[in-house]
Amino acid sequence: MNIDMIRAAADRLDGHVRRTPMLSSPFLDEIAGRRVLVKAECLQHTGSFKFRGGWSAVSALTDAQRHAGVIAFSSGNHAQGVALAARMHGAPAVIIMPSNAPAVKIANTRALGAEVVLYDRATESREAIGDRLATDRGLTLIRPYDDPQVIAGQGTCGLEIAAQAHESGVTQADVLVCCGGGGLTSGVALALQAEAPGLRARPCEPEGFDDATRSLATGTIQRNARAEGSICDAIVTPQPGELTFPIMQALCGPGIAVSDEDCLRALALAFHRLRIVVEPGGAAALAAALFHPDAAQGDAVIAITTGGNVDPDLFADAIRRYPG
Structure with a gap:
């Protein structure tokens, strides 16, 4: 992985991806005790940053590979x-x-035209199912994070953050990233290293599923004890990727673990103060910025709201419970 791959992905994404806005609110600044900038990837096509990696990977295939088809495994956003x-x-x-x-x-x-194959997260391996179907049908597997072209596509978000931070006068800040397997975190970290070295990527995860945080702290890949149990389904993964972890280890600051309840509070505040819809896993970075201010450094913090594909009932309950 290198910055040239990210820039090449940005060229292929040009005209197809949204340049999502960087939002702010004085109410959020007051809660955090510093300036908070929110990179609203929940406004991306399909409601999450995952379109970047999906387009990057599919566009990099040969015509023959695209004709045969692709396969992916995901709880929903990469899908x-x-x-x-x-x-x-x-x-x-x-x-x-x-x-x-x-x-x-x-x-x-x-609805987007894909064939969906369901599995039991607690008893079955999505990787094993994906490998089998890919072999049987001649499909190209596009992994959700441990795929060079996916990482490159996610890194285009980092290129935008670097440019938007410069436009906002921010040169030194932690960039908080909702982290599952680390595709977005590692891609953003690579982009920031090249384009905005004063900005540092930080993975943010649910408590009990903080494999990246523990891996960075110990220097070796750590695995989560459970496969489910958090409302932050979008970022619950077994462990950091073999490709993503070395990049995070080299370029990222320490991870931050947040509670499910903090994610719900951040979800509600994003709606009340920014008028955007965020899912719990997509709110983990904002939760860290707002409710763990001592964990970040600098006069400003940038949080990526990574997805907005939230269950309507859960969303309605959260904004009622936390009126802002």
Whole structure:
């Protein structure tokens, strides 16, 4: 992985990806005790940053590979990103999803034209299912984070952050990233190293599923004890990736673990103060910025709201419980 791959992905994404805005609110600044800038990737196509990696990976395939089709495994956001990218390229897509993924994510993935294969997250391995189907059907597997072209696509978000931070007069800040397997975190870290070395990526995860945080602290890849149990389904992964962890280890600051309740509070505040819709896993970085201010450094902090594909009932309950 290198910055040239990210820049090449940005060229392929040009005209297809949204340059999502950097938002702010004096109310959020007051809660955090510093300036808070929110990179709203929840406004990206399919409702998350995952479209970047999906398009990057599908667009890098040969015509023969696209004709045969692609396969991916995901709890929902990578699923939708790959499904849309495949449809826009005229490629068949098979998506492996946990049976307990939010219904809206399963429905949206099917609506984008993908074949959805459901599995039991607690007893079955999505990697094993993906490898088998890819071999049997001649499909190209697009992994959700441990894939060079996916990392390159996610890194284009970092290029935008570097430019937008410069436009906002921010040269020194922690960039808080909702982190599952580390594709976005490592891609953003590589982009910032090249374009804005005063900005430092920091992974943010749910408590009990803080594998990246523990891995960075120990210097070796740590695995989560459980496969489920957090409302932050979008960023619950077994462990950091073999490709992503060395990049995070070299370039990122320490991780930050946040509670599910803090993510719900951040979700509600994002709606009340910024008027954006964020899912719990996509709110982990904002939760860290608002409710763990001592963990970040600098007069400003940048938080990426990575996804907005939230269950409607959960969202309505959260904004009622936390009126802002």
